[in-house]
Structures are given as C-alpha cells and as structure tokens.
Amino acid sequence: MYNDIAPSKRSPNELQEHNGQPCFKGNTVAPEYLTSLLSFFYELGAQHSREEQRIQLADFRNELIIAEDTIEELRVSLDLSRQQRDSAQDCLDISRLSIxxxxxxxERLLLELEARQDxxxxYFFRRELKKISTHLSQRI
Incomplete structure (x- = not known):
C-alpha cells in the first residue's frame, strides 16, 4: 500500500503522494502530516491532562466531602442554637408569667389594704405597683 511512496523509490525533493494527497516536497511538510502529528501530541497531552483532571476531580471530591461535613456540622449547630433559643424563650415565658x-x-394585697381602710x-403599694408596671412595660 505504501510501496509507491517509499524513500528508496523517490528523491526527497520530489512531491510524494499518499492516498492522493501530497506528503513531502523537499524540506516542507504536508498539512495532513502535521495534523496527524498534532493529533498524536494532542492525544499524548490529553492523556496527561486526563490524569491531571482525575487528580483534580479527586481533590474536588475530597473538598466536596469536607463541604458536606461542614454543612452537616452547621445543621447540628443550628439545631442546637434553635434548641437553646427555644429554651431561652421558655425561660423568658416562665419569667413573664412569674412577674x-x-x-x-x-394588686390583690392592694385591694385588701384598701378594704381594711389602710x-x-x-398608697405605698399603689405607687410601687405603678413604678414596677411602668418599668416592666418598657422592658418587655
């Protein structure tokens, strides 16, 4: 198949053909030869790039696992924060009820004092009750 372009049959400066396409003429190289050569190096580089991509993909997977772990830790922390907030709200509600x-x-003691005509x-309890109520209404 390639016998018609063997170097022994033709001189290097002659135009040679391979499947009807020029291959060499003197010191010039035909585009098809360059294309096949570039394809070879591209494949070689692509294999190297694929290995790098595999390494990058493995690194990315590790980072993704770390990110997922971090998200899970944040969820747990958020749940704890919600529980603490709910607990604090319960304490606040209990304090309000106590107040x-x-x-x-x-007020009941005040009514008893008024009923006894003391x-x-x-007057003292009414004044203190008003102070406390005003203070609490500003705080709550």
Missing amino acids: QQSLLMM LDEA
Whole structure:
C-alpha cells in the first residue's frame, strides 16, 4: 500500500503522494502530516491532562466531602442554637408569667389594704405597683 511512496523509490525533493494527497516536497511538510502529528501530541497531552483532571476531580471530591461535613456540622449547630433559643424563650415565658403572678398578688394585697381602710399602705403599694408596671412595660 505504501510501496509507491517509499524513500528508496523517490528523491526527497520530489512531491510524494499518499492516498492522493501530497506528503513531502523537499524540506516542507504536508498539512495532513502535521495534523496527524498534532493529533498524536494532542492525544499524548490529553492523556496527561486526563490524569491531571482525575487528580483534580479527586481533590474536588475530597473538598466536596469536607463541604458536606461542614454543612452537616452547621445543621447540628443550628439545631442546637434553635434548641437553646427555644429554651431561652421558655425561660423568658416562665419569667413573664412569674412577674404577672407577682403583680396580681400585689394588686390583690392592694385591694385588701384598701378594704381594711389602710390608706397609707395602699398608697405605698399603689405607687410601687405603678413604678414596677411602668418599668416592666418598657422592658418587655
């Protein structure tokens, strides 16, 4: 098949053909030869690049695993934060109920003092109750 282009049959400066296409003429190289040579080096480089891509892919997978672990840790932390927030809210609600209960007890005591006609004590309790209520309404 390639016998017609063997170097022994033709001189290097003659135009040679391979499948009807020029291959060599003197010191010039035909584009098809360059294309096949470039393809060879591209394949060689692509194999190297594929190996690098495999390494990069492995690195990326490791980073992805680390990121997933970090996300899971953040979810756990967020759940703990929510539990702490809920616990703090429960404590706040209990404190508010306790304050309301104390205010109701003071109002009941005030009504008892007024019923006994102990106006000095009733006046004192009314004034203190008003201070506490004002302070609490500003805080809560």
